[in-house]
Amino acid sequence: ITKSALLQIKSLLFDKKEKNIKFRVYITGGGCSGFQYGFKFEKYINKKDIIIKQSNIKIIIDPISLQYLIGGEIDYIENLNGSRFIINNPNAKSKCSCGTSFSI
Numbered sequence: 001i002t003k004s005a006l007l008q009i010k011s012l013l014f015d016k017k018e019k020n021i022k023f024r025v026y027i028t029g030g031g032c033s034g035f036q037y038g039f040k041f042e043k044y045i046n047k048k049d050i051i052i053k054q055s056n057i058k059i060i061i062d063p064i065s066l067q068y069l070i071g072g073e074i075d076y077i078e079n080l081n082g083s084r085f086i087i088n089n090p091n092a093k094s095k096c097s098c099g100t101s102f103s104i
Helices: 003-016 063-069
Strands: 022-029 035-042 050-054 057-061 073-079 082-088 101-103
Touching: 003 035, 003 057, 003 073, 022 063, 035 082, 057 063
Parallel strands: 022 057
Antiparallel strands: 022 035, 035 101, 050 057, 073 082
């Protein structure tokens, strides 16, 4: 996870003013390339979730998504297209032109 992503997650968590919130990263089917990334805040951890703790932030990933994310890096970017979290994923064979979906 990049410094930019950590700072943005901390900022969003501060805005929520809730304790024990975790940042979930997951993969779902969809988009023009087959798979897409998802990000959301959650209070609860599932039994099989993998927990990655960095700078007092808990990032949770389910085991199925993890197999597609190994070696990837979470980043946060701001450009003319807006601001968003992205994943630099070495496992992705291709991705769509807007960068929101990918194929393996």
